[in-house]
Amino acid sequence: MASAVLIYSTFGSEKDAQKAVQNLLKMKLVGCAVMFPAKSMYWWKGSIDTAQETILLLKTTKSLVVKAKKELAKKHPYEVPCILDWPAGVNDSYLNWLMESTGKSPKTKKK
Numbered sequence: 001m002a003s004a005v006l007i008y009s010t011f012g013s014e015k016d017a018q019k020a021v022q023n024l025l026k027m028k029l030v031g032c033a034v035m036f037p038a039k040s041m042y043w044w045k046g047s048i049d050t051a052q053e054t055i056l057l058l059k060t061t062k063s064l065v066v067k068a069k070k071e072l073a074k075k076h077p078y079e080v081p082c083i084l085d086w087p088a089g090v091n092d093s094y095l096n097w098l099m100e101s102t103g104k105s106p107k108t109k110k111k
Contacts, residue, residue, distance in 0.1 A: 002061055002062065002063070002095060002099055002104070003061065003062045003087060003088075003090070003095070004059060004060070004061060004062070004087070004088040004089075004090040004094070004095055004098060005059075005060050005061065005062050005064075005065040005085050005086070005087055005088060006057060006058065006059060006085065006086055006087075006088045007030070007056075007057070007058040007059075007060060007065065007068060007069060007072065007083065007084070007085045008055070008056070008057055008058075008082070008083075008084040008085070008086075009055075009056045009058070009072060009076070009081060009082055009083050009084070010038070010040060010053045010054065010055055010056065010078075010081075010082050011053060011054045011056060011076075011077070011078075012051065012053060012054075012077065012078070013054060014035060014037075014054045016054070016077050017035050017054040017056045018035070019075070020056065020072060020075055020076065021033040021035070021056065021058070023071065023075055024058065024068060024071060024072065027071060028101070028102045028103045029060060029064050029067055029068040029071055029102065030058045030059060030060045030064070030068055030102065031059050031060065031061075031097065031098040031099075031101030031102050032058070032059040032098070032101070033056060033057065033058045033059070034056075034057045035054050035055065035056055035057075036054070036055050037052065037053075037054060037055075038052075038053050038054070038055045039051075039052055039053075040052075040053045058072075059088075059098060060098070060102065061095075061098060061099060061102060061104060062087070063104070064102055065085050069083050069085060
């Protein structure tokens with residue numbers, strides 16, 4: 001059965017995040033992405049660092065999540081990219097749209 005998955009990643013600039021999204025959309029590995037600015041604090045090479053980043057939240061299907069994460073990692077500009085995923089509950093109409101957007105047949109409604 002089809003289900004939705006969210007992929008979370010951070011980028012150093014909106015431009016880099018947009019390039020990643022364009023690539024994933026063209027490959028039909030995701031159906032949608034949301035980007036928003038954030039201030040991050042983290043350990044890096046022995047000290048605490050702070051940076052302005054762009055958070056990327058990608059929407060895909062369970063069957064595509066592994067390929068989408070591999071492609072994202074391959075094109076990511078960070079030395080150690082953060083790429084997380086988790087399953088998402090989703091309404092039928094959105095799941096159907098997501099599947100159509102990624103080139104999959106939508107699930108049929110039960111009668």
